[in-house]
Amino acid sequence: MPRKKSEPACSFCGRPASQVKRLISGINAYICDDCIKLAYNIISEEEETKKRFRTFHLPTPEEIKEFLDQYVVGQDRAKKAIAVAVYNHYKRLKNPPKDIELEKSNVLLIGPTGSGKTLIARTLAKMLDVPFAIYDVTSLTEAGYVGEDVENIFVRLLQAADYDLERAQMGIIYLDEIDKIAKPHGDNPSITRDVSGEGVQQALLKVLEANVVNVPPKGGRKHPEQEFIRFDTRDVLFIMGGAFVGLENIIKERLGKRAVGFLSEEDRGIKGTESVLRYVEPHDIIKFGFIPEFIGRVPVIATLDPLGVDDLVRILTEPKNAIVKQFKKYFEMEGVELVIEKSALRKIAEIAIQRGTGARGLRAILENALLDIMFKLPSMKDVKKIIIDEKVIAENALPLMVKRDIKKKAK
Ligand SMILES: Nc1ncnc2c1ncn2[C@@H]1O[C@H](COP(=O)(O)OP(=O)(O)OP(=O)(O)O)[C@@H](O)[C@H]1O
């Protein structure tokens, strides 16, 4: 219906007075009854979220660490740093003090490949009752290049919060592989990006602190006709992680030769003792290829130690979903008991260390050693126990097989 020239219309939905039940006028605007209801619903939903947030159970740092302990072996300092950061983040949001503004403490995790960085993040995601998203920054690029814009990070958080914007804005983001956006420098010549990492750092800088960004609700590149969600990043906690290959040399250089003598390479391999990474200072990370403003927004730096033989043996056997437990289960489903001797476990750990892939290589080594036997097992009805010793791992020898008692079977 064409609108009469003089007829007032709702300033929100644009419908003229003749098409709505009520039109209320303000100083320079009108609002209709439908838009009032809609606005009211939005406000009450937000209130509801805030209330829910204030009442959910906030685990203490000790509880958070205890949960992490079930899955992540060792790395106590990193786990503690994360537990404290997560706890403080929510404490600050739950009861914002009036007399002082608490700033958030973004965290950076540095540790060798396969030492548990991503695992810590995944485990946190499992336990936290708040939106948590993991984002791999290698897919980020500067605007205009092939890849994703920084805004897409928040799409993940929105998804994790079931598109509840209020909750998403209080979430935690784990930015994985953060070292890959370093500027190229002498110690990481392997970087093959076509774009300098600095542009991505600049883009991230804007969202690390408080900023309102336009997020395309479904992700992807921005285009002009698209509708955006305005996402406030003020209360988002950022945890970042990376292996920072080459950083050790930068630290060693700074410390000087004398100071580094305290740890022989051999000691580190066997005991998995502390690495020189522990002595990292913000300046080293700048030298590695980060701009000072970026590092300045990450007040907590926690390092993970290289894993030694003992740690790797524990990783094989202790976590809730430990690899050895998983294989035992597979064998059990065939009615066979799998025994892996301690010496075999140590051998697996030693091979993993030689490969330099941390705990990541463990599964492949065991899988490889057990392949033949897993192939035959379902057709070998008379075996009740299989014993894996060091030779099976080191020399590909056949495992010891214990047969079922024939008499008993006949009963
Ligand atoms: N501390 C640990 N405790 C238990 N398992 C571990 C630990 N560290 C690594 N693992 C095992 O190794 C796998 C790889 O570890 P993770 O993905 O955490 O490595 P990362 O530190 O992120 O390495 P990268 O820098 O290469 O990404 C994990 O999925 C897990 O199975």
Ligand SMILES: [Mg+2]
């Ligand atoms: Mg990782």
